[in-house]
Amino acid sequence: MSATTYTIDDLQAHKSRESLYMLISGKVYDVTQFLDEHPGGDEVLLEEGGRDATEAFEDVGHSDEARDMLPKMLLGPFDGPTKVAKAAGATTASSGGSTGGDYKFLLPVAVLVAWLAYRFLVAA
Ligand code: HEM
Known part of the structure; x- marks a missing residue:
């Protein structure tokens, strides 16, 4: 029982200019002070x-x-279903920007390497 977790009810209770919570990547942030900035x-x-x-x-x-x-606005982790289920927490942890994460383009290369290795082994 370490950190407080926040639910959709907590989010719903803080969505005004006076107090505004926001859920990003599975974490809840208090952005009230940040509104003007x-x-x-x-x-x-x-x-x-x-x-x-x-x-x-x-x-x-x-x-x-x-x-x-x-991190300065972090309240704690969100507990419950989120609409964006993928990569909860991963986004802020890597702060990767545009380059991180997507290795799909390597697939053709991997296939080619596997094929070459196969040919080499069969020929040998
Ligand atoms: C606590 C969460 C957020 C923080 C800390 C934040 C911070 C910032 C910062 C520092 C910029 C300046 C450009 C940059 O450095 O990328 C910016 C721009 C912007 N943000 Fe956010 N933002 C937050 C949430 C959001 C959300 C939820 C939206 C959309 C619904 C949004 C929409 C925009 C837009 C449209 C710009 C571009 C403004 C422009 O260049 O004219 N931001 N934000």
């Missing part, structure tokens, strides 16, 4: 209050600088 404006944050803002946050392509601001 957000370069993207307070409107977009208020719109995402009380629900999973992971997609909206990622779609903007926020910089590493933006991601570095998140």
Whole structure:
């Protein structure tokens, strides 16, 4: 029983200018103080209050600088179903930007290498 976890009810209870919680990648953030500072404006944050803002946050392509601001606003982990089930926690941990994570392009290369190895072994 270490950290407090937050539920969808907690999010729903804090979606106003007076107190705004936001769910990003499985973690809940208190962005109330950040409303006036957000370069993207307070409107977009208020719109995402009380629900999973992971997609909206990622779609903007926020910089590493933006991601570095998140820990200061962290309240705790979210407990319960999220709409974006994939990669909970992974996004903030790697702060990877555009290059990380997707190795699908390596598949043809792997197939080619396997084929060459096979040919080599069969020929030998
Ligand atoms: C606590 C969460 C958030 C933080 C810390 C944050 C931080 C920032 C920062 C630092 C920028 C400046 C550009 C950059 O460094 O990437 C920015 C821009 C922007 N943000 Fe956020 N943001 C957050 C959440 C959101 C959400 C949920 C949305 C969308 C619903 C959003 C929409 C935008 C947009 C549209 C811009 C571009 C503004 C422009 O260039 O005119 N942000 N944000």
